[in-house]
Amino acid sequence: MLYWMQQSQRVHYNHALNFAIAKSIEVKLPLHVLFVLTDEFPDAESAHYVFMLEGLIEVRDALAKLGIPFFLEIGNPIDVVSRFSIKASSIVFDKGYLRIQKAWRNAIREKVEKSIYEVESDVAVPVEMASNKREYMARTLRPKILNCFKDVLKDIDNQIVETDDLITNYRQTHIPKHSVCDIEDVLKKYRRNARNVRFIGGHSMAVYQFEVFLEHKLPKYSEKSNHPEDECVSLISPYLHFGQISPLELIGMTGHKYDFDDLFVRDFLEQLVVRRELAVNFVHYTENYDSLDSLPDWAKKTLEDHRYDRREFNYSSEEFEDGKTHDSYWNACMKEMRETGFMHGYMRMYWGKKIMEWSGSPEIAYNTILSLNNKYFLDGRDPVSYASVLWLFGLHDQAWQERPVFGKIRYMNAAGLKRKFDIEKYVERV
């Protein structure tokens, strides 16, 4: 039995791994877990590899306690998984939504003539169960997803007990001799080139971080989540991006401490479940999810109408990256992005809207925003990244009063930051 771990990089609450264990017990064959490190992942930077490898060390050690050998191989996933499949009776995949993740899985399916199972484990509601089409906006997905989510909630405690039991009691006995995997050496290599970021990877860090959030921040979430100066947010998106923690485990932890009817819990679940899975829905059902072509018609038309509007400022992508604009608020959030690998969600909107305003064309702006997003954010290259960047250009949004450059796309300005929160305090913190 082989489980090719790719999207769900964790042992806790991983349905694909649970399925693989159950299957290996059923067919009485030992289970091996494989992770393929590819240094070709588009836009991936050393800091991302460091974060990911820190998580994989925990995966290796947790699997060792279960007696399951873990292999970290460097190369192309299609070749490596095919090679490992030769001796396997069947193969288990987890599910990924990006083009490259789907392409890897399809290519392996074509190349390997074994039974292959794909198990979805990184969303609260499986994407095709929630909806069978690309949704227009949060309003249209929300009732569908919340309807399925009721059943998820009913069963969530049972599921947690089940998965905890599995991790506590399962022990594989046929352990191959050569299964010691030296991730530390690979990690050292990436650490030499990596920028410093504020996050340490791994499931245990994710749990710790989320416990702090539950204890000190969640009760104030409704009131303060849009106040970047207070950072009343979960900071969990890098861990979700690498599958180092399951959204279901986060939901379970939340339900253990609070009532799902509490307003602040509902507001948080709106982010964790509805908005995150709207992004997954968009990427899953949209061929060109990384292009302005996938915008709704009204947005494309209005951007076209204003293509040749005079831009008051026009910065190059390097000027943006270095934080050298005339706007000290903007430069501050760019600094947070460069130096921490993270930015508060509200500032991400302002940040992107201003690049849109201060670039020569929508395409130039889009390319600048997406490439900085994917280079610096530890949670970059996620379905949420693609949907959020296009939201700046009107995706999942409505039309507003027409104005220069933006047309009918929603506009934001610095006055809004001052009106809604203490922007000076944010600048100081950064």
Next chain:
DNA sequence: ATCGGCTCGCGCAA
């Protein structure tokens, strides 16, 4: 401080 207008189109009710 608060409020209406701006503007598009989905999906439900009729």
Next chain:
DNA sequence: TGCGCGAAGCCGAT
């Protein structure tokens, strides 16, 4: 076919 309403807004009038 009509109508309400929406991912975090802005602006001017009161």
